[in-house]
Amino acid sequence: MTPRKHIAPGAVVWLLLGAAYFVIPLAATLIFSLRSNQTGTCCTLENYGEILHDPQFSKTIKTSFILSLETIVVTLLLLVPTVYWVHLRLPRLRPVLGFIALVPFVVPAIILVVGLLDIYKGTPSWFYAEPYGFLVGAYVILAFPYMYFSLDAGFRAIDVHTLTEASQSLGARWTTTLVRVIVPNIKASALAGSFLTLAIVMGEFTIASLAVFDTFPIYIQYINQNKAYPASAVTLLSFAITWAAMLALLAVGRGRRAPAAAGAH
């Protein structure tokens, strides 16, 4: 006889409370978004239609999405080899990197953006005047702690030394070792860092606003100020799109089915 699985009533209450915390605002937003912008009555999809037909919507969401991908790629290219090397050869630098990674949390966005505008002044206009240049520079700094701590955890979960030495003894060079052996085994943590980066960049408002770039959060803010009901629709749409993007990233990152952390004893 298999033992019955009991769920304590207290746990159910907390579970429901937790679910309510997430679901109620979404449900309220959904109901609100279905009201007519003209009459205020329920229920119509006209707000969604309006948003989806607004060229500004597709333009800004595309901008933010490309910014996210660019930030993810740059951050991964910078951090994966760095964290690998620190774990392999310079473990004493780990606390230093951990400290540096905390800096973006304590520096207010306004100070960051003023500093960056000053530092990047004089750089070519394709960088300074374009979101894909300047904003990515800023977002890489914002994403640094999220990506760093994710990767650091991933590298701690594998035996970096033994895997590297095994690969080298079989004739592999550094690049082969990194690409074929190390990266596939820290993929889960790299994906986690990428999700966080995606979420941050898709929702980043302050820097984009202060640097006067037209990104998706700027668009949401604009709609919020001017159209109450479509604002709810755009909020839900952004929520859905971000989730879809994360799922897409997951699908791309996983690729063929491979086991996650194993062999790291």
Added chain:
Amino acid sequence: MAGVELRQLHRRFGDVVALDGIDLEIESGEFVSFLGPSGCGKTTALRLVAGFDRPTSGRVFVEGKDITDVPPNRRDVGMVFQAYSLFPNMTAVKNVEFGLRVRKHARGSRKARALELLELVGLGHAADRYPHQLSGGMQQRVALARALAIEPRLLLLDEPLSALDAKVRIQLREEIRRIQTRLGITSIYVTHDQEEALSISDRVAVLSHGRIEQIGTPSEIYGAPATPFVAEFVGTMNRIESTVADPDDGRVTYDQTSLAVDAVRGRPRGERVLVLVRPEIVEVEAAGTAQNGLVGEVVSQTFLGSVTRLRVLAGPTEWTADLSAARAAALPIGARVSLRFPSAGAKVLSLEGEEPPEPSDG
């Protein structure tokens, strides 16, 4: 030409001397073990041969070629690690193929070769399993196949069995030796387990404090330890501090008792010596019949399966003797017994100019 030659290898880590001048020649096709306690330098020596570390001074030669400055990926040296080192993202066959893939072998030929090697280690049926689907012993077999796939000039094994349970360990070490003999590949095996080293090696190098204390065949190491350390480390040994009493007749004095030890013949009278006697040659009888006249009291009995180990306090030393269970049954704890050993069976090391070694606990 020697398969491997280590010439005056030194390695320091700050003030710590890990290797203090290792000189060693290993013949082609020979299986040599580095045996010693933790921190004796055996793994450091192996890592210098593999190229993962550089010597402070000294040179490493493989098949006559100086490889001291060659990076590890160009040394053609296969290695099996202590920790499970299979790539977790690859199946067993992909792991074995890895070295061939790096060497740009054609896909078909490398897969055939990998499967052949998995068959050799008895894992042809597990080719498509991921490392986490394999037991520890199976993982080490795959690691061995992977190291052999590149047809290395030299095979290094760094305590490959230490994480496995006893039965698998014995089975796998025999298999390693079988495969090594079949392929005729020069091998260096690092272990702290003397039984392992003695059972599979052509020669054993016993290391202590970064130096080779003795190198010889397993029977030489076991039967004729060259230093007190080797005597202490390899096997269980009774270590009897005595004084040479009669060099002509071959007798020593131990605790006011005269014992016959052939090996002290010709040594200076009065020399302090360590008489080494293996437990299996010590005979124990109920008191009263011993020719050597050494009498003591049984203080413990330990059943070890094939033999029963008796501890007998006779003089200042606790002696160890291995008896059949039937004979041991007649000598209970507390019994007065006499001890003797064949006078030709004991080895002798000089203690002159040395601090007396710590007493052995077996």
